[in-house]
Amino acid sequence: MAYWLFKSEPEVFGWDDLVAKGEKGEEWDGIRNYQARNNMREMKVGDRGFFYHSRSGLEIVGIVEVTAERSQDSTTDDPRWDCVDIKAVRPFKVPVTLESIKADGRFDDMALVKNTRLSVQPVTETEWKAICALGQTDP
DNA sequence: GCCAACGTTGGC
């Protein structure tokens, strides 16, 4: 199983919005960046990801799961863009802020720190476990 | 709300 991180602006589509979608989850559409799209193409059903609030909040707030593999992004006819579906699994007991991730030192290689503009990015198993621990939440 | 960083587009 692989691990990922999904960014979203809470004012546009936040953690609570994903929770409201329930078990069916939500199509992670609107991604128009090749790197982010390529990451989604690698995803398998059952892969886990962090849900991060960008622009405001600036913290990882919960764990999500991939519920459907790549298919055409329904918001466009352009065949270049496809995406996966994700659902909320559980919230972090304690949100993990970007500030604390930067201050930690163990996460300096994460795209979250090094490539701030990448909205869908891979996370290593080591990073996954360490961040879940910071969030005081089961991986 | 600003703007730096980065990605994409298109004229040449």
Place this chain on the structure above:
DNA sequence: GCCAACGTTGGC
């Protein structure tokens, strides 16, 4: 194939 112009993301 270069690079200027433009558009978008996201931290501050």
